[in-house]
Amino acid sequence: MKVLKFGGTSVGSVDSIKAVIGIIENNLAKEERIAVVFSAMGGVTNRLIEIGKMAASGNKEYVSFLQVVEERHFAVVRALIPVKHQSSTFAAVRGLFNELGDILKGVSWIRELSDRTLDLIMSFGERLSTLVISEILMGKGVNSEFCDARHIIHTSDQFGMAEVDFAVTDHQILEHFAKSTALQCVTGFIASTTDGVTTTLGRGGSDYTASILAAALEAECIEIWTDVDGMMTADPRKVANAFTIPSISYAEAMELSHFGAKVIYPPSLQPAFAKNITLKVLNTFNVDFEGTYVQKTANGKDYAITGISSIDEIALVNIQGSGMIGVAGISGRVFTALSFHDISVILISQASSEHSICFSVDPKNAARAIEVLENEFSSEIELGHIDSVGVEKNLSIIAIVGEGMKQSSGVSGKLFSVLGKNGINVVATAQGSSELNISVVISKGDLSKALNAIHGVFFQSETRSLNLFLVGVGLIGGTLLEQIKNQTQYLREEKLLNLNLAGLTNTKKMLLDADGIKPEEWKARIDEEGVKTSLPAFVQRMIELNLPNSVFVDCTSDKDIVQYYHMLLDASISVVTPNKVANSGSYAEYLSLQRTALKRGVKFLYETNVGAGLPIINTMQGLMASGDKFLKIEAILSGTLSYLFNSFGQGVRFADVVREAKEKGFTEPDPREDLSGADVARKILILAREVGVPLEPEDITIAKILPENCLAAKTVDDFFDEMEKSDAYFAELAESAASEGKKLRYIASLDHGRAHVELKAVDANHPFYNLSGSDNIVSFTTERYKDRPLVIKGPGAGAEVTASGVFADIMSISSYLG
Ligand SMILES: NC(=O)C1=CN([C@@H]2O[C@H](COP(=O)(O)OP(=O)(O)OC[C@H]3O[C@@H](n4cnc5c(N)ncnc54)[C@H](O)[C@@H]3O)[C@@H](O)[C@H]2O)C=CC1
Numbered sequence: 001m002k003v004l005k006f007g008g009t010s011v012g013s014v015d016s017i018k019a020v021i022g023i024i025e026n027n028l029a030k031e032e033r034i035a036v037v038f039s040a041m042g043g044v045t046n047r048l049i050e051i052g053k054m055a056a057s058g059n060k061e062y063v064s065f066l067q068v069v070e071e072r073h074f075a076v077v078r079a080l081i082p083v084k085h086q087s088s089t090f091a092a093v094r095g096l097f098n099e100l101g102d103i104l105k106g107v108s109w110i111r112e113l114s115d116r117t118l119d120l121i122m123s124f125g126e127r128l129s130t131l132v133i134s135e136i137l138m139g140k141g142v143n144s145e146f147c148d149a150r151h152i153i154h155t156s157d158q159f160g161m162a163e164v165d166f167a168v169t170d171h172q173i174l175e176h177f178a179k180s181t182a183l184q185c186v187t188g189f190i191a192s193t194t195d196g197v198t199t200t201l202g203r204g205g206s207d208y209t210a211s212i213l214a215a216a217l218e219a220e221c222i223e224i225w226t227d228v229d230g231m232m233t234a235d236p237r238k239v240a241n242a243f244t245i246p247s248i249s250y251a252e253a254m255e256l257s258h259f260g261a262k263v264i265y266p267p268s269l270q271p272a273f274a275k276n277i278t279l280k281v282l283n284t285f286n287v288d289f290e291g292t293y294v295q296k297t298a299n300g301k302d303y304a305i306t307g308i309s310s311i312d313e314i315a316l317v318n319i320q321g322s323g324m325i326g327v328a329g330i331s332g333r334v335f336t337a338l339s340f341h342d343i344s345v346i347l348i349s350q351a352s353s354e355h356s357i358c359f360s361v362d363p364k365n366a367a368r369a370i371e372v373l374e375n376e377f378s379s380e381i382e383l384g385h386i387d388s389v390g391v392e393k394n395l396s397i398i399a400i401v402g403e404g405m406k407q408s409s410g411v412s413g414k415l416f417s418v419l420g421k422n423g424i425n426v427v428a429t430a431q432g433s434s435e436l437n438i439s440v441v442i443s444k445g446d447l448s449k450a451l452n453a454i455h456g457v458f459f460q461s462e463t464r465s466l467n468l469f470l471v472g473v474g475l476i477g478g479t480l481l482e483q484i485k486n487q488t489q490y491l492r493e494e495k496l497l498n499l500n501l502a503g504l505t506n507t508k509k510m511l512l513d514a515d516g517i518k519p520e521e522w523k524a525r526i527d528e529e530g531v532k533t534s535l536p537a538f539v540q541r542m543i544e545l546n547l548p549n550s551v552f553v554d555c556t557s558d559k560d561i562v563q564y565y566h567m568l569l570d571a572s573i574s575v576v577t578p579n580k581v582a583n584s585g586s587y588a589e590y591l592s593l594q595r596t597a598l599k600r601g602v603k604f605l606y607e608t609n610v611g612a613g614l615p616i617i618n619t620m621q622g623l624m625a626s627g628d629k630f631l632k633i634e635a636i637l638s639g640t641l642s643y644l645f646n647s648f649g650q651g652v653r654f655a656d657v658v659r660e661a662k663e664k665g666f667t668e669p670d671p672r673e674d675l676s677g678a679d680v681a682r683k684i685l686i687l688a689r690e691v692g693v694p695l696e697p698e699d700i701t702i703a704k705i706l707p708e709n710c711l712a713a714k715t716v717d718d719f720f721d722e723m724e725k726s727d728a729y730f731a732e733l734a735e736s737a738a739s740e741g742k743k744l745r746y747i748a749s750l751d752h753g754r755a756h757v758e759l760k761a762v763d764a765n766h767p768f769y770n771l772s773g774s775d776n777i778v779s780f781t782t783e784r785y786k787d788r789p790l791v792i793k794g795p796g797a798g799a800e801v802t803a804s805g806v807f808a809d810i811m812s813i814s815s816y817l818g
Pocket residue numbers: 471472473474475476477505506507533535555556557558561578579580608609612639665666667668669796797798799802
């Protein structure tokens with residue numbers, strides 16, 4: 001025996017009822033013994049309540065509202081019952097509406113709507129839907145019978161939420177089902193007193209009906225047919241990656257539903273749970289989908305938790321005072337007083353200091369809760385033993401639920417760590433000793449971010465998202481987008497990582513889209529949908545979006561962008577950049593960025609500030625962290641200058657090589673920065689700071705490469721003109737080195753806390769002699785690398801290597817965020 005229950009959406013329209021009939025026929029074809037329970041057509045119960053209230057208030061418009069409800073049922077009859085059988089069904093439906101019309105007329109006369117009358121009015125919803133569907137089945141030749149549950153389920157007269165008399169009910173159900181072999185189409189939600197007065201079963205009432213039937217008939221299974229794919233790991237409207245939980249225990253289902261998951265209402269399934277009856281939650285609109293099995297014990301688990309649930313809005317009440325410490329009975333009084341006033345408590349937390357108790361309630365009860373407690377503890381408050389009672393609003397609760405928590409350690413660590421890394425403050429927390437549920441109270445504004453971030457870390461085999469916001473789509477930014485485009489599939493399939501480009505700006509236009517901008521579409525989309533660029537607005541919008549795992553990528557050489565780094569890091573958004581401006585300003589600025597990132601638990605990564613993609617900064621940070629001491633750094637840090645000195649000479653003009661370097665993407669957006677030595681100075685300054693030497697920009701001595709006329713050039717074009725004029729000067733530079741068998745090298749060094757940059761001619765014995773192309777080289781002499789220095793060498797400029805260095809920083813943030 002199997003009991004099938006179809007909810008309001010499943011019987012809400014002609015099409016959905018067709019699907020329901022198909023499901024029933026399938027079951028019958030398998031020769032399964034089944035019983036079916038129906039809710040009222042979607043929305044009808046609420047409409048009937050509204051109509052009842054209108055009638056009671058003397059509003060005559062209820063009549064036309066009722067006609068609309070009637071027409072909905074007629075439309076189903078017209079569509080799904082063969083014409084020759086329609087008239088009897090029309091007559092029966094009309095009969096019910098006449099009866100309901102009379103009742104409402106009475107209500108409008110006496111202007112009173114008691115709970116008892118309301119139950120009677122509501123009962124028409126299920127009576128109508130069930131009657132119509134049983135007629136449809138009969139029209140299709142199915143041997144079926146309409147069963148008005150008021151004849152078999154008997155209850156107390158607690159209208160609105162009547163209590164079932166199981167002894168009588170079970171007996172009547174067995175008797176009724178023994179009488180007939182026809183398929184029983186049973187009205188959900190409704191029942192009656194032994195005197196035949198109509199009652200209803202409260203929230204989840206139709207599930208309750210199915211559960212009562214299944215328990216009495218000792219069914220093997222209840223199928224709850226609804227409009228979603230079973231119970232999900234999280235609310236899919238809030239977490240796009242949520243997926244169906246294949247198997248869940250009664251206890252877990254109970255916890256999830258307590259915290260807002262609305263697919264089933266487990267308390268109403270208690271009779272079935274008590275008899276270990278399996279429950280399946282299935283989708284009427286996706287019949288072949290497996291759905292969720294709810295059983296006493298769930299089948300093997302793939303994850304440490306089973307699901308995440310939340311309550312969007314709660315208020316947190318806090319009562320505290322030194323007079324509470326060690327005093328027995330305080331919490332007893334708090335909760336007795338609340339329960340006496342019917343205030344339901346959602347979560348309770350008390351620190352072991354006993355100095356305060358906090359609990360959360362529905363915000364609409366918050367003011368009353370305070371009043372109740374202030375009354376209860378008025379004398380303690382007067383004596384100063386209890387400070388006044390406080391309330392905090394605009395909060396949400398998130399609960400992670402799962403029996404698997406019992407066996408695995410580190411679940412709460414993971415929860416709090418992901419919240420911390422996303423800058424989400426935990427206001428209160430509670431874990432029951434059953435270890436089935438850990439709940440956290442957070443600010444309402446962080447709810448969506450928190451749900452997505454938590455879902456990402458606990459359901460890792462589902463794809464996680466990193467949200468990228470890119471500023472500057474020039475050479476490096478553009479190449480980065482190209483690399484991301486080419487890697488999207490690999491990252492998704494192999495690393496289960498979705499790089500979601502959530503925002504993009506160039507100097508003209510900007511575009512933000514939390515759902516993502518495909519890298520291959522960015523140009524077209526920014527053209528069509530972009531709005532005028534404003535960096536403050538971009539940053540503000542990013543912060544407002546409050547997406548989890550957000551990363552700001554600055555691929556500009558903008559000098560004013562730095563001020564936003566602080567704001568971003570402070571909002572727990574990581575920053576990745578090849579732009580050296582932030583790290584080469586004042587030391588105080590450098591330090592403050594480092595500190596803010598640390599404080600907020602996010603990352604500020606800038607590997608490409610020095611040597612482009614070469615692992616220079618990471619290597620230094622690793623050595624520093626593990627306690628090595630830097631004694632000396634010597635380095636060639638300019639790809640552009642390296643290329644120049646490797647290429648010019650013997651008839652090749654200096655200005656032409658500079659042009660080539662620019663075309664190859666080695667130079668700064670303004671090549672004067674490379675040739676003036678400024679770029680190298682910034683880099684050695686950054687390296688000095690990385691090893692703890694607090695230098696300022698003016699502390700670096702820079703040897704000049706260019707003659708005065710070039711340095712004085714006002715524009716980049718003038719600069720090239722001046723270089724052409726200085727050909728003889730450069731030829732002389734190259735020749736004098738070559739004549740001694742030497743090569744020119746622009747070497748930066750840090751020694752005994754002093755940094756300088758000089759132009760040297762080095763011979764073949766010098767370790768920096770053998771370089772080619774845009775090679776950079778750094779040589780670290782440290783306490784651990786004293787006899788032979790640690791050397792890193794390779795191309796230190798260019799679009800591909802720089803963009804891939806930025807990409808690697810982004811990837812390291814993704815691993816950090818887990
Ligand atoms: N080219 C290379 O080999 C390396 C470059 N870098 C650094 O990478 C950064 C980018 O360099 P490139 O891509 O070569 O420069 P680029 O000039 O080609 O690109 C920068 C882009 O940013 C845009 N931009 C500037 N300010 C902006 C703002 N406020 N809002 C929006 N967009 C803005 C510009 O219009 C330009 O399109 C620079 O900071 C550079 O120092 C670092 C390591 C190596």
